[in-house]
Amino acid sequence: MHFDLSVVIDSLPYLLQGSAATAVIVCCAMAIGLVIGVVMAVGMVYGPRPVALLLSSYVWFFRGFPVLVLLFLFYFGLFTFLGLNVSALTAVTLVLGMTTGAYQANIFKGAMLSMPKGQYKAARALGMTQTQAIYCIILPQILRMSIPAWSNEYSIILKDSALAFVIGAPEIMARTQFVASRTYQHLPLYITAGLIYFVLTWAGVLLLEKLYRKVRIPGYSQDGFGQ
Amino acid sequence: MSNALSILRISNLKKSYGKNTILHGATLSLHQGEIIVLIGPSGGGKSTLLQCINCLAMPEEGEIFLHDNRVDLQSAGELNELRQKVGMIFQDFNLFDHLTAVDNITVALRKVKKMSKKDALCRARRELDQVGLSDKASLYPAQLSGGQKQRVAIARALAMDPEVLLLDEPTSALDPELVGEVISVIKQLAGNGMTMIMATHQMSLISTLADRILFMENGSIVEQGTPQELLSSDMVSKTRGFCERLNEISPEDL
Numbered sequence: 274m275h276f277d278l279s280v281v282i283d284s285l286p287y288l289l290q291g292s293a294a295t296a297v298i299v300c301c302a303m304a305i306g307l308v309i310g311v312v313m314a315v316g317m318v319y320g321p322r323p324v325a326l327l328l329s330s331y332v333w334f335f336r337g338f339p340v341l342v343l344l345f346l347f348y349f350g351l352f353t354f355l356g357l358n359v360s361a362l363t364a365v366t367l368v369l370g371m372t373t374g375a376y377q378a379n380i381f382k383g384a385m386l387s388m389p390k391g392q393y394k395a396a397r398a399l400g401m402t403q404t405q406a407i408y409c410i411i412l413p414q415i416l417r418m419s420i421p422a423w424s425n426e427y428s429i430i431l432k433d434s435a436l437a438f439v440i441g442a443p444e445i446m447a448r449t450q451f452v453a454s455r456t457y458q459h460l461p462l463y464i465t466a467g468l469i470y471f472v473l474t475w476a477g478v479l480l481l482e483k484l485y486r487k488v489r490i491p492g493y494s495q496d497g498f499g500q
Numbered sequence: 501m502s503n504a505l506s507i508l509r510i511s512n513l514k515k516s517y518g519k520n521t522i523l524h525g526a527t528l529s530l531h532q533g534e535i536i537v538l539i540g541p542s543g544g545g546k547s548t549l550l551q552c553i554n555c556l557a558m559p560e561e562g563e564i565f566l567h568d569n570r571v572d573l574q575s576a577g578e579l580n581e582l583r584q585k586v587g588m589i590f591q592d593f594n595l596f597d598h599l600t601a602v603d604n605i606t607v608a609l610r611k612v613k614k615m616s617k618k619d620a621l622c623r624a625r626r627e628l629d630q631v632g633l634s635d636k637a638s639l640y641p642a643q644l645s646g647g648q649k650q651r652v653a654i655a656r657a658l659a660m661d662p663e664v665l666l667l668d669e670p671t672s673a674l675d676p677e678l679v680g681e682v683i684s685v686i687k688q689l690a691g692n693g694m695t696m697i698m699a700t701h702q703m704s705l706i707s708t709l710a711d712r713i714l715f716m717e718n719g720s721i722v723e724q725g726t727p728q729e730l731l732s733s734d735m736v737s738k739t740r741g742f743c744e745r746l747n748e749i750s751p752e753d754l
Contacts, residue, residue: 396608
């Protein structure tokens with residue numbers, strides 16, 4: 274078995290198109306997860322008990338099921354059952370979005386609970402409604418605090434997105450497998466795929482670290498990203 | 501203490517946490533410009549009483565009247581209105597950490613009073629000027645000293661044009677050398693005729709500002725009267741005993 278680098282070079286544009294698909298899946302999933310996460314965290318911390326219970330069962334559902342099971346469950350199961358014509362790409366994005374939403378809800382919930390109650394009280398004492406206090410005082414602070422944990426979540430979801438190949442979404446993994454199965458150049462191709470994931474992880478985390486430093490509250494010395 | 505003049509009146513406020521009753525039916529009436537000082541041992545219910553007056557802690561029983569109009573404690577709208585008219589200063593300042601000193605003041609002006617950005621900024625600067633912090637407007641809370649934080653908190657409360665100010669041990673969390681600047685701001689407020697209810701152990705505030713002293717113990721108001729009545733040497737009162745012990749701790753304050 275010889276080592277043919279020309280296969281890698283020839284298929285690189287094809288693989289990079291796949292990484293564009295991966296990037297779209299991950300960005301959309303993280304955005305969906307952000308909305309779900311924030312709304313759910315607010316509901317779990319400030320909502321009435323039945324709402325909080327309902328939301329935490331959502332979290333347990335997505336935390337307890339493997340992503341692969343969820344993917345099949347939604348794509349072959351639920352979407353077909355409901356007669357929805359959803360593309361593989363959309364299905365992966367939705368399932369990853371809902372999954373990371375559950376994890377992000379827990380991140381934001383933790384940040385909210387770690388914030389001292391005083392500022393919320395002060396906001397209410399000034400006559401702000403609960404919604405205003407959450408939106409203007411709580412969220413701006415807990416979102417800042419959550420960036421390090423959020424970037425961790427990004428790196429996990431990015432790599433979970435490789436599972437999309439099993440339902441045929443045209444992302445990095447699917448395309449690598451497609452080329453490898455035809456050229457038998459598994460070793461160089463999967464190293465290349467791995468490196469593409471590595472670079473995407475690194476770039477995303479670096480970007481979030483920059484954002485974290487940019488929006489940091491002056492005078493606070495804590496640094497969630499370590500060194 | 502006629503009701504006709506009362507700006508704020510509370511009647512039989514009760515509050516408990518679980519099986520612990522913290523407040524056993526507090527009743528009190530406050531008229532324009534009056535300054536009431538709450539004293540008593542910690543755990544006596546002073547903070548709870550203050551927080552029940554603006555319903556940050558919701559009382560289980562009792563009534564609150566603002567200008568003789570009963571406040572409907574079930575109505576979120578009426579509560580927000582009550583809270584705008586009854587400002588609050590906290591022991592640990594509770595500034596909004598992510599906002600500069602000036603934005604700590606503008607945020608409520610814009611969201612609650614719906615002021616324009618420009619008007620809110622103008623008002624906030626004026627209030628900062630009043631507490632002597634115009635040069636700190638663009639600093640964040642973490643960049644301010646304790647005394648400066650409390651002065652920003654006072655400016656923030658005053659910007660809402662409250663009719664009554666509740667102060668919950670405003671100097672207790674401060675280093676001794678920073679207490680003075682906050683005391684002088686509070687005295688300035690008193691000089692401007694602000695109506696206040698203040699929990700404090702600062703003898704210089706008690707003896708110079710109080711129109712009336714309420715002594716609270718185990719969730720009840722057990723004594724009340726003017727400082728002259730309660731602190732005079734021929735009177736045997738819990739208040740006097742308590743203040744004497746305070747003086748032993750920091751005699752230079754009197």
